[in-house]
Amino acid sequence: MNLAENPPLAVVIDLDDTLFPQCSYLYGAARAVGRAGVAAGLDPIRLSRAVRRQFLAGSDKGGTIDRALEAYGIGPDLAADLIPTLVSAFTTYRPRRLPRYPGALAALTAISARYPVACLTDGNPAIQRAKLAATGLAGSFATIVITDELGGRTLRKPHPEGLRQAAETLGVPPKDLVMIGDRPGKDMAVAAALGARSIRVRTGEYADAPNDPPPTACVPDLAAAAALLGV
Numbered sequence: 001m002n003l004a005e006n007p008p009l010a011v012v013i014d015l016d017d018t019l020f021p022q023c024s025y026l027y028g029a030a031r032a033v034g035r036a037g038v039a040a041g042l043d044p045i046r047l048s049r050a051v052r053r054q055f056l057a058g059s060d061k062g063g064t065i066d067r068a069l070e071a072y073g074i075g076p077d078l079a080a081d082l083i084p085t086l087v088s089a090f091t092t093y094r095p096r097r098l099p100r101y102p103g104a105l106a107a108l109t110a111i112s113a114r115y116p117v118a119c120l121t122d123g124n125p126a127i128q129r130a131k132l133a134a135t136g137l138a139g140s141f142a143t144i145v146i147t148d149e150l151g152g153r154t155l156r157k158p159h160p161e162g163l164r165q166a167a168e169t170l171g172v173p174p175k176d177l178v179m180i181g182d183r184p185g186k187d188m189a190v191a192a193a194l195g196a197r198s199i200r201v202r203t204g205e206y207a208d209a210p211n212d213p214p215p216t217a218c219v220p221d222l223a224a225a226a227a228l229l230g231v
Helices: 022-040 044-056 064-072 076-091 104-114 125-135 161-170 184-193 222-228
Strands: 010-013 117-121 143-146 177-181 197-201 217-219
Touching: 010 104, 010 161, 022 044, 022 076, 044 064, 064 076, 104 117, 104 222, 117 161, 125 143, 143 161, 161 177, 161 184, 177 184, 184 197, 197 222, 217 222
Parallel strands: 010 117, 010 177, 117 143, 177 197, 197 217
Antiparallel strands: none
């Protein structure tokens, strides 16, 4: 499907695993947790590996530090004392640089030259803004909507409020947007909730997830999405 034949009025793009590999951020955050464990006598390499294994089992599960300490062999009493410090090490980790997907910057530049573009992302606002800074992509968007800033975790995708806010800021009806993202259950679902079209990119942790709900189009990466948009 060539969306350029019936183009949108604006484009909204997800961040994690759409523009850059989220695993690169999680790897650095796991190392930060490992370093924080040294003060408690924990092996930083072993602890960081335990954290990474939990991320590989599903980065969106929650309770990652708790499960990593259990896998390390830490009992619940000591874990309760360690968790606040280790969680703080994770949430305050700020990467200096994160790698973009090949061609992502050129594709984003081309899309934003033709369409108003918003970034719509879930997560701790300080962390998400740090990711945008580290990828060097923050300046590519007309607006950035972080759903947690609108009302906490309950407004994360597929809740429609973030996409509704992006549409309002861009000055277009939601139905005239195209949402680009990697997760059907979040990015395609939020588009469907407001009658917007969607392009799924098969990148990152959810690359092999089924198309449920189905996108308007499914492509390998952002460069291919840009081509569908005629840029």
